[in-house]
Amino acid sequence: MSILLKVENLSRSFGGIHANSDISFDVKEGEILGVIGPNGAGKSTLFDLITGFTKSDRGQVTLREKNITNVRPDLICRMGVGRTFQKLKPFAEQTLLENVIVGALAKEKNLKVARDKALEIIDFVDLIEKRHHYAKELSTGQRKRLELARALATDPKLLLMDEVTGGVDQRTIPGLVELVLKLKKNGITVVTIEHNMKIIMDISDRILALNQGKRIAFDIPKNISQNSQVIDAYLGTIDAA
């Protein structure tokens, strides 16, 4: 499999705190890459750096041989990298359909075509009945699907998902996980941040483990679960909690 995204020595600090220091990894086409790490490990910062929401101090991000370091977020999207946000950011005053149409307009010129595409994706995330509901009326799980649908509508090759199951109730988790696997089946490469260890071990092809802004492991799930640094990092948080 060819390499879709390559991250080399990516670094960023905020007022002396190293949110990300010298992070390197790659993402292969068609895989699901899990990103784990305790709170404050720098997972969301990593996403912000890749998608251009935060400027990096050092390092390089390459998408299919193309340098995309510090490129504006809207251009990153147009190059085929979609994302969702940990703190959900729906267009609250608009309907689900309108939310997804905005995403579809990134690639479609015609509004009607964009609408139809949006409907297909809404059907894909299984929310077709809710298409005319305002985003603010949806549940957290449904809003996660909304964000996913919106990002999918931009035709991403690579999708960065920040906390698929965070903040949703237990019953809705399996459906969301199934959805991620369905993405993979459709040929979309996924990088996902996830706190639920069981889920991430099950679905990921490879896992990137971060702690205090540094990469502590990058391997297949089986090896990650036996990695002493990963175990320490997680035990550490359990102790603190």
Add this chain to the structure above:
Amino acid sequence: MTSQVIIQALISGILMGLIYALIAAGLSLIFGLMEIVNFAHGDHLMISMFSAFWFWMLFGIDPIFSIPLTILLMAAIGVATHYFIIRKILNSTMLVQICATFGLAVVLRALAQLLFTPDFRTIKNPIIQGKFEILGIFIGKPQLYASLVCLIAFILLYFFVTRTEAGTALQATSQDRQAAEILGIPSNKMFALGWAIGLSCVAVAGSMLSNFYYVFPDVGVNFSLFAFVAVALGGFGSITGSLIAGIIIGIVESVGGLLIDPSFKLLYVFAVYLFVVIVRPQGIFGRY
């Protein structure tokens, strides 16, 4: 142009700057507490000036002695403003908050025009008047005393906020409303207190200004613009920031007027605002 002229401009700039600083401090205090910009701030200043004027006109009380009365009046207006308007729009959108305080500004100014007519008025023969000369530089006594009183008020404000129990409570609410509530500090009372103090600042500045400035319904407009600029420069919510920013504005206004063209005084100050917010949106000093 001699250096004497420039020093003259510099000094009068600093003197006015101290007055701007106190007005801005009131605005900044209110903003820091509840993230609301009081667009009626200049009109509150106008009321303070009219208060000083009417105390003199009707009862013959000199502005310097009516300061406590004006403070009482403005503090009451502040509490009433909070109670009847601000309290109810705390959780509204920024647009609604802007509109409400703008609406208040429109009402206050129109009321003043209706009740007091648009005439320009002056207080004749106040206790503080005249000017003196040091080394060829003329300093107006009203300006000098006004800036000194404002500086004293500023220092008192600073000590109140940092050294007293009520002031600390105020700061706690300003930094984290919820946390302060948990500690038993009622935010609603703190907001009312903030408005009372914020408008007291304006009361002091207005009383002292009435010694040498025309009193008329639109008098607050330019002062409030300068206060917005000062607060943005000093960082919204920073009291010490507004002191420095106020002085900078006073100097820019008077020295700029001297060196370039006095009729564009306003523009120099605005240019400073635009430059600062575009280059450094969090203000020169940030928050606190």
Add this chain to the structure above:
Amino acid sequence: MNNNISPRLLEAKNEPLWYFNKNSLIIIGVVILSLFLFPFTSPSKFAIHLMMMIFMHAVMAQSWNVLAGFSGQISLGHAIFFGIGAYASAYFYVKLHITPWIGILAGIGISGFVAMLIGIPILRLKGHYFAIATLLIGISFQVVFQRWPEVGSSSGLWIPINRDSPWTSMQFHKSKVAYYYISLIFFVGSFFLVWLLNRSKLGYRLRAIRDQSDAASSLGIHVSKYKIIAFVISAMIMAPMGSIYAQYVLIVDPNNAFNVDISILVLLISVMGGVGNIWGPIIGSAILIPISEFSRIYFGGTGRSIDLIVYGVLIIIICIFRPAGIVSLIPRSFREREKAK
């Protein structure tokens, strides 16, 4: 994405992109027609004047509403574009002897250009910083025009009276009805422009920016570019009102053209009616403008204060009790396109 299309999806795809409420379309048509016929009912001069003021202020508020409603930025300096419109047509006529009709177009163009120049640096500013920046820039325009000899400094430009060619000079001295129709055409035009904007791709993108600009940029929208576009459109809607006003009163000076009160008034009208709603500016204007026009008649010289007091009190009441504006009193099904069940 899915090969086997579900019946639910098929049903959804068969829905029209937009629902047109037949009844409201008929109502809109009837209202527009009767507004065009109104002058034939031989109304008083005052009635014509009042209607015209309502139209003009509705357009001005609509302009402001495009910026606030679509991109979420609050301008306190919209008088800039009113003033540019007024000065452009007056300058073209007085100094260059070019018909105000061309002057209106010039005003629209210049306004759009100035909006772009102002917008590029300041549209990055958030919330209060933007609002205060527009307020200060608005006043700066007034200060500069007060001291600019080419446009008559403080005394402004007086448009010479021309009784010979009303249409080329855009001056109608016998009857004000022509001004009524001009402002009515702009009123209807701006309504449909905003209506189209609402349903365009641009409308989708701007609403996205208004609601959540980070999410918008993650979906490929160049946020600052679109904010500038909204600002430019807004400015271009405002400018012709300045031109019409200049032709109506035949004098343009810094005080009537760049008055801060205009900036505040368009904001109050929009908020009164309902921000981000196409009907908001119309409702707000229909309520507030008669108040000031009538109070001017009843109270004479002091009317200016009375109407402002009523304005201010009304707006405070609206802010406290109906922050979504008067339009929110009307049941939803009438204001919004019908949702599919």
